[in-house]
Amino acid sequence: MATRPSAAASTSMLDTWLATHERKELLRFLTCGNVDDGKSTLIGRLLIETDSVPQDVLAAVQRDSKAQGTQGEKTDLAFLTDGLKAEREQGITIDVAYRTFATGKRRFILADTPGHEQYTRNMATGASTAELAIILIDARSGVTIQTRRHAFITSLLGIRQVIVAVNKMDLVGFDESRFRAVCDEFRAFAAKLPERPEHMVPLSALDGDNVTTISSRMPWYRGKSVLELLETVPVDAALNHVNFRFPVQLAVRPTSDFRGLAGTIASGCIRRGDHVLALPSGRATRVARIVTMTGDVDEAIAPQAVTLALVDEIDCSRGDMLCAPHDRPTVSDHFEATIVWMDEDPLMPGKEYWLKHGPVETPVVVSRLVHRVDIDTLTPRPTPSLELNAIGRVELRTAKPLAFDPYGRNRGTGAFILIDRLTNATAGAGLIASSDIGHWLDTAQGELRPSLSTVTHGEREARFGQRPATILLTGLSGAGKSATARALERLIFDLGRVCVVLDGEGVRAGLSRDLGFSAADRSENLRRAMEVARTLNDAGIIAICAFVAPQDDVRRRCRELIGDQRFITVHLAAPLDACRKSDPSGVYREASAGRLRDIPGIDVIYEPPVDPDLSLPSHELDPAVCAERVLSLLRKREIVA
């Protein structure tokens, strides 16, 4: 062995090393692909090329690989990641396995999940803690049903960045046009999901092309390798840094004069002296100290685990939540959620489960099963129950009110699990869809009976020469909703027909003067507009409604309120980039300057309608053209002649 360097010399060597390596960022990511798309091979290659496989492990893999492998003399890299014996003998991975590796820049935790379509639950599990997903596609087969599932589930679980790895490029002769075709196919499907950055990489995992270094066999590819992407995409994209939420895990009371609240900051940040509100009590106080074993600190951010001492001795314990006084989560016992079902016993409406949300555990009843999502087409379907690996929408009523935010806005406070009361199995994963159900389902007080009109629908149709309808123009801010609404109004008016335009700003200026832009307020704003639209429709008049209406469930309630026959959804599908560029009302500029929050597409999800009556690329079309298209739909539906 070489002569020992002096202790001082090694300490300074280590200091140099630590300066670059100790303070690495951590990126959690997920890999998904069909069986045999080459996922294990890709992971094996990432591990080997980042020097993360100890020599003895590699030797064991080479031994196993010779005995049972599929690659002849080449080492079957899949053996590096296949863990449990029974699974290995069956030649499949049947669960989520976590691997760690590091490069000079970052430390990674990767969740490896299998590609079988029945294992939606494992993918949801792996995705729940990931910030990025690698979706593998075999270049020969292109986008399959499973690819769609992977795209949908990762999107649903809040993964905001994706690497689409088109693998086995060696088997299609490294052909650029084949790669482009697969990318186009993927983008066409992904357009139905909320927007997120998608990096497309052509790959040969087996030979290592574009895995850690750029391949000379695909000179036409100008992007980064998979590893370079992993090292450079933003970390923490899945975390909410704005809204302070602190679910109290337990009270720490070592002596009679100290009481601290211990917990993990779910989102946002907190400083000593900040005003806070305890929920559900609503009691206000301030943070006196942020206590850690190495001394008090001035501030702390998500997801640190800290102990807060408050100025006033307020009643607050496990299950309560601290938040900023001006920025509260919703507190409700009745809300809507998307459920990924994970149990052999199907989810049944009316059945009672345990719900665990942060530290809160409470009985919960599924008050309504709204629909199941057909994952392959993304369309809702009626269903009596949710089977294992199904995804659906439910309404829930909890025994205790919860303090929560919609999952799309806050992963830390929008997620929960359902537990079977008999078997204690983790039966479902829940993503809170919106703020509470608000007034949509309220029944009016007392026996209200509107007076009956003597004028019939037929008489009105004859008078106005039209059948009444409500047209909802939905889209991002800047997508051209108001302009299209006014152009359509002009067309209808010029035909001699009768219509009224309701738009977001107009309604907010009057009827909804008291409302802001939170999800709950947006929902209520739309509910009021729909009540007006229904009244107009009852009077025989066409209502043209121009609202962002970012949430799918709220749009569904609109449809229910107006009636399926009369309701028309038109999606003005200008993508975010285009809206941002034109930015007619300046909201995006304001948002990026930090002066505006709750902007759909920016810090709130805009859920594109999956099944609109009409979808128009409004960034490429003039509002007048959009209006023409809507009008021809109205003609087709015999609303106007």
Add this chain to the structure above:
Amino acid sequence: MLQNGHRPLHHLDLLEAEAMHIIRETVASFERPVMLYSVGKDSTVMLHLARKAFFPGRLPFPVLHIDTGWKFREMYAYRDRYVRDELGIELLVHRNADGVKAGVGPITHGSRVHTDLMKTVALRQALDLHRFDAAFGGARRDEEKSRAKERVFSMRDTKHRWDPKSQRPELWNIYNTRIRPGESVRVFPLSNWTELDVWLYVRRESLPVVPLYFAKERPVVERGGTLIMRDDDRLPLHAGETTTQKKVRFRTLGCYPLTGAVESDAETLDEVILELIASRFSERQGRVIDHDASGSMEEKKREGYF
């Protein structure tokens, strides 16, 4: 830079926060938690994280050492000096009394029987005796291939058995802690840590560790390619074997006749970390019990070995 003007947290901070969250969640949800303490570096880090989680309060659970009677002498000395005297923590020590009476040891009975009776059975006895319903362990997913799929909260039936088919999915940081009477869980707060993370954390937090981790001239016997330290004269020499002084250290600590030493010059923590960075060997290779057959760790887990 994050939206709120902060830098993202670094990996040790994130791993620390995650472990504290898990430890607190266990204490809030179970009636009788216990922390298994093996005297090694992982246990030491885990214990430190637990102290942080409840600071300024005291540790709300006891610490349990399953003693096979064959640990290195320096381990016992460190345990009593650091955990019991310096930290003043309630330390329970359990030995399988039947095993002791029958004279079970690694030399007379072989590693399998010894490990089974003095570790696996002893652990079950201790958990049953005190009716512990949650036991923290310092295992990490990077230690061994089959551990990659282990949950943070790992369910054990009334016989302490682990069934890889009935483990619960774990989403976000929400843990299902509901169990039936007689069932228990093993909780692994260090699941996502690597050996390097542990050492970097030991350094960052200035934690004392057993000196056996640092290289020193020690009396060793070479046996089947493994260097075994002769910690006392219960280790008989086979024909032709001699004890030689070699500069060695240990990457993991266990029963001394079953724990291989590695030749090394790393006398200080910093040198150990540097050596680890430079080396490409996984630490478990020093453990004789894992060599039996590929997949043997899993079999042990099913039987209730930690």
